[in-house]
Amino acid sequence: MNSYIKPGDNPLLTEERKKCQFSTDILAAFYHENAQKIKRRHEIYQYYLENKELHDPEPTEFMDRYHRLENAERKVSLLKKHVKKAGSPLGLHYTMMIPTILNNADDEQKAEWLPKAQNLEFIGTYAQTELGHGTNLRFLETTATYDPKTQEFILNSPTTSAAKWWPGNLGKSSNRIIVVARLISNGKDYGPHSFFVPIRDPITHKSLPGVTVGDIGPKFGIPTVDNGFLLLNNVRIPRRNMFMKNAKLNPDGTYISPKHAKLAYGTMVYVRAVMIRTMSHMLGLASTISIRYSAIRKQGEIEAGKGEVKVLEYQTQQYRLLPQVARAWAFEFAGRYTRKLYAQFLGGDVDVLPALHGVSSGLKAVVTHQTAQGIEQCRMACGGHGYSEASGLPQLFATAVAGCTYEGENMVMLLQSARQLVKIASDVRKNQKPTKQNPVTDYLYKTSAATKCKIDQTTDPDPSSVIEAFEHVARRLTFAAFDKLEQLKQRGISAENAWVQCGVDLRRAATAHTRTFIARQFSNGILEMRDLPVQAVLKDLLQLYLFYEVLECDGDLLYDGYVIGQQIEYSKNNVYEALRRLRPNAVSIVDSFDFNDRELNSVLGRRDGNVYENMLEWAKSSPLNKHDVMPFHHKYLGKMMEDARQQSKL
Ligand SMILES: CCCCCCCCCCCC(=O)SCCNC(=O)CCNC(=O)[C@H](O)C(C)(C)COP(=O)(O)OP(=O)(O)OC[C@H]1O[C@@H](n2cnc3c(N)ncnc32)[C@H](O)[C@@H]1OP(=O)(O)O
Ligand SMILES: Cc1cc2nc3c(=O)[nH]c(=O)nc-3n(C[C@H](O)[C@H](O)[C@H](O)COP(=O)(O)OP(=O)(O)OC[C@H]3O[C@@H](n4cnc5c(N)ncnc54)[C@H](O)[C@@H]3O)c2cc1C
Numbered sequence: 001m002n003s004y005i006k007p008g009d010n011p012l013l014t015e016e017r018k019k020c021q022f023s024t025d026i027l028a029a030f031y032h033e034n035a036q037k038i039k040r041r042h043e044i045y046q047y048y049l050e051n052k053e054l055h056d057p058e059p060t061e062f063m064d065r066y067h068r069l070e071n072a073e074r075k076v077s078l079l080k081k082h083v084k085k086a087g088s089p090l091g092l093h094y095t096m097m098i099p100t101i102l103n104n105a106d107d108e109q110k111a112e113w114l115p116k117a118q119n120l121e122f123i124g125t126y127a128q129t130e131l132g133h134g135t136n137l138r139f140l141e142t143t144a145t146y147d148p149k150t151q152e153f154i155l156n157s158p159t160t161s162a163a164k165w166w167p168g169n170l171g172k173s174s175n176r177i178i179v180v181a182r183l184i185s186n187g188k189d190y191g192p193h194s195f196f197v198p199i200r201d202p203i204t205h206k207s208l209p210g211v212t213v214g215d216i217g218p219k220f221g222i223p224t225v226d227n228g229f230l231l232l233n234n235v236r237i238p239r240r241n242m243f244m245k246n247a248k249l250n251p252d253g254t255y256i257s258p259k260h261a262k263l264a265y266g267t268m269v270y271v272r273a274v275m276i277r278t279m280s281h282m283l284g285l286a287s288t289i290s291i292r293y294s295a296i297r298k299q300g301e302i303e304a305g306k307g308e309v310k311v312l313e314y315q316t317q318q319y320r321l322l323p324q325v326a327r328a329w330a331f332e333f334a335g336r337y338t339r340k341l342y343a344q345f346l347g348g349d350v351d352v353l354p355a356l357h358g359v360s361s362g363l364k365a366v367v368t369h370q371t372a373q374g375i376e377q378c379r380m381a382c383g384g385h386g387y388s389e390a391s392g393l394p395q396l397f398a399t400a401v402a403g404c405t406y407e408g409e410n411m412v413m414l415l416q417s418a419r420q421l422v423k424i425a426s427d428v429r430k431n432q433k434p435t436k437q438n439p440v441t442d443y444l445y446k447t448s449a450a451t452k453c454k455i456d457q458t459t460d461p462d463p464s465s466v467i468e469a470f471e472h473v474a475r476r477l478t479f480a481a482f483d484k485l486e487q488l489k490q491r492g493i494s495a496e497n498a499w500v501q502c503g504v505d506l507r508r509a510a511t512a513h514t515r516t517f518i519a520r521q522f523s524n525g526i527l528e529m530r531d532l533p534v535q536a537v538l539k540d541l542l543q544l545y546l547f548y549e550v551l552e553c554d555g556d557l558l559y560d561g562y563v564i565g566q567q568i569e570y571s572k573n574n575v576y577e578a579l580r581r582l583r584p585n586a587v588s589i590v591d592s593f594d595f596n597d598r599e600l601n602s603v604l605g606r607r608d609g610n611v612y613e614n615m616l617e618w619a620k621s622s623p624l625n626k627h628d629v630m631p632f633h634h635k636y637l638g639k640m641m642e643d644a645r646q647q648s649k650l
Contacts (some may be wrong), residue, residue, distance in 0.1 A: 010609030022533035027592035071288030097124030104243035132161025148474020171228025172217030176201035276335030290378035333525030362417030368403035392602030418506035425482035
């Protein structure tokens with residue numbers, strides 16, 4: 001029932017696929033939400049295969065940044081002709097420019113800007129972070145001073161540290177951007193607001209008067225994105241270029257406050273809510289690459305004389321890789337929840353914003369961190385070839401790990417999530433009931449139902465016993481942090497300083513709370529699956545996820561005796577049992593992520609498993625190998641060795 005088998009595939013991979021005990025098509029449709037999306041994915045891939053102009057002229061790993069950016073822009077300009085969604089030089093256009101217009105533009109502005117943005121008549125980005133400030137938005141320095149005489153804003157970067165710094169596609173691609181600047185009107189500073197600012201001529205693409213813009217240089221990864229810098233010197237824009245759906249400014253300069261103080265932060269909440277799926281996909285890509293490769297890589301005999309085995313036979317290899325598959329599924333289910341909540345907010349339910357901010361902050365931090373860790377684990381589990389750019393894993397890691405920083409640095413986001421927990425703890429301590437139902441936090445109002453955990457020795461462990469254990473830990477850590485805050489304040493320490501002195505405890509509580517949320521979403525998410533063989537695979541993945549997480553937080557569980565050592569032993573056995581049950585289907589489970597060879601961009605993870613011959617082809621295509629002897633060899637090493645030989649004759 002594995003539809004990924006094709007003639008000419010590596011027989012070691014085919015034998016894996018022949019063991020498949022479920023429908024990969026059904027599991028793939030469940031992961032991507034429906035069969036129609038799978039069909040569309042295959043159409044796009046087929047179209048890509050048929051249109052050679054969409055292919056890279058050579059492996060991009062061998063290109064310098066200049067040619068990588070040029071190649072990316074070339075493909076994007078072609079993609080516009082072919083498919084709606086485009087690639088990296090438009091990344092920020094789709095993930096932030098358009099959502100900001102949807103989120104912050106009033107109807108008239110939407111009518112003017114949205115069609116042009118969707119039709120790619122301009123390219124935009126979201127320029128908020130400055131050289132001197134990224135987290136602390138209240139201290140952003142760029143100013144937008146209103147001139148009622150001309151009904152214009154004058155934008156300025158008052159200092160060097162006010163330079164916008166990092167926005168993706170700002171350096172060379174974008175020409176109409178969102179600038180987040182302090183709104184100053186009639187001498188009053190209203191703090192950061194969003195403005196629609198042309199920075200390059202629409203025809204010549206030259207930077208406009210008063211605009212200094214460029215690329216910030218090479219980064220840890222993501223070489224095809226021109227993250228840029230921007231300095232503004234008395235750049236004038238019409239009053240109506242301030243996004244006015246939420247806050248407004250009248251022609252005479254009077255300010256009208258938004259319904260909710262944080263509506264201006266909506267785009268960031270949007271990206272945090274939707275990037276969870278992107279992270280799930282990245283972890284799915286890495287586990288596809290590493291599990292396919294582990295199924296064809298033979299190394300070492302288990303029993304002497306019986307021949308080398310696939311490294312996937314080692315329990316340690318399964319323990320390194322299969323939990324990443326389980327987490328990719330867990331993050332997909334968690335991301336569905338935050339996307340649904342965001343849709344509710346975008347539909348006009350502003351009241352949902354605090355809950356959405358609370359859950360998306362913690363989720364973004366935990367998911368990006370575990371995704372990056374997981375990709376690195378997959379890379380390391382592929383030995384030397386995992387370290388080669390041919391594997392696709394180094395670039396995948398470098399791209400994913402940026403998610404720990406952008407859209408709100410992870411530590412800061414966990415502390416934002418902790419704000420919500422502390423407020424609830426305060427309510428509980430005052431015996432106040434929740435003002436409105438929130439399935440994510442309601443458990444905090446309950447005392448731990450059982451004083452003892454229900455994890456026991458069984459072949460069919462009950463997920464609720466683990467979720468209750470996670471709730472117990474999150475509650476304990478939340479109230480411990482809250483009580484410590486209160487004690488510090490009672491000793492006369494300010495609330496702000498108490499908060500800083502409890503930072504690590506607060507971060508731990510937020511992490512435990514987020515773990516509980518993800519586990520619950522995963523457990524609920526698989527209930528929709530009606531096909532029994534697929535349901536069995538999902539139950540094994542859930543079991544692996546839950547008990548792997550138990551082992552990750554065993555100290556917190558044992559801390560107050562809620563769990564005893566024997567139950568940790570049961571949990572280990574549940575992990576090993578899940579690995580054993582998942583092993584025969586491992587390749588088919590990652591096949592069901594349905595990532596094609598273009599998305600995988602990996603010699604190790606190719607669908608056909610023909611790694612070695614393609615590894616050699618890949619290496620031979622390196623520009624270095626156009627020369628048998630490098631042109632500079634005799635100038636340096638050759639001369640050095642010749643001199644040494646002459647020297648030794650003396
Ligand atoms: C497809 C993708 C692929 C992925 C592709 C993506 C490509 C890359 C995109 C990267 C783009 C970027 O990085 S764009 C730049 C991203 N930058 C950031 O995310 C900046 C992070 N910093 C912030 O968001 C803010 O400074 C905070 C939240 C840390 C602090 O804000 P603040 O205004 O000082 O608020 P603070 O005092 O902490 O809290 C006051 C009250 O406001 C609430 N509050 C704070 N923020 C929010 C919020 N957003 N929504 C609701 N409520 C909020 C708090 O809960 C609190 O409520 P109460 O407790 O009082 O009730
Ligand atoms: C690849 C990439 C793409 C990006 N794209 C964009 C973009 O398109 N648009 C845009 O506007 N920005 C973008 N950014 C910028 C990004 O949003 C910021 O880097 C991020 O918000 C963190 O801000 P910062 O870098 O100034 O770090 P800082 O805010 O200086 O934080 C540095 C460190 O200090 C600590 N810290 C800071 N504040 C606190 C606190 N309150 N409590 C505890 N610890 C704290 C944290 O450990 C943090 O890591 C991008 C960044 C990257 C790496």
